Amino acid sequence: MNAPARWLFALGRALMPHSRRAWIDAMRAEADYLPAHGATRWASGCLYAAIQERLHMNTGDFRISRWVMLVETLGCFGFMTLGWFVVTFGYSGLLRRDWDVVTKNYLPYPGGAFIFSMIALGAIVGLVGPVGLYLGGRYFLTGRGLANRKLAGVLIAAPLVYVVASMAGYFVGPPDWHSNLALGVMCVLLPVVGIAHLAWLAGPVAPAPPQVVAGLAGS
């Protein structure tokens, strides 16, 4: 089997729900019996099947491999962590501003207090980013999800509160409030999805369906 086909099967195996792993193994084994030129096409179809199974939500199986979780962690929490870092430690970040700057540059202007409050709130809520990176990294290394339901609730609620406040600012706040609302909302909502997933992963593992067990027993 050629390298692209092997790569496609590796990706497909990572994406395929655990309860269907025997099937992607079957597809890969079949590829070894194909004419050489057909393996990549066959593997592409198998990757497509794995994506379909992953998206087939009624299985309720969101269990993924650690490597996929690593990508998900970076995608969900990376942007927020960068934003949090800039807002907190950046050149004009919160920690570099003293009260004189706030009273001169924010408070005298219409909506300035709202904008400063949102920056301060962003620095607090943005902590979800590095915390999520830590939790995702922990899952990658140890396979442990987020079992603490209260912490999960806080980490999910905080960004949602920020989104609501941000949208309120868009409609009733000062005109200077960022026009880039959609990007901001995405940066905040992705960590919510990531935390919810980590919390789900801490739940009990569902047993494999009997027909898959029967298939494996024959191997």
Added chain:
Amino acid sequence: MDEPRKWHHGYDLSKATELLSGTLYPILMRLADRGFLEHEWLPPQEAGRPPRHVYRLTAKGVAHAREQFDISDEVGSEATGSVSRA
């Protein structure tokens, strides 16, 4: 349906049905979930080759397939009849 209880490989089924792997395997999975298809791993015929997954319809699957063929035939003959009457 010529040999419904014969074991088939995935690639054979793909060629016979002209379905690509991305379409064929989800169908096989659903059939197996519903108890219409059984599958098992066959040991390799040659050294250095991996075991191969094979499939065949269960008795329930054969009965269901025959039922579907009968319905299809009935619909087909009714349609032909209505066309000839028209």
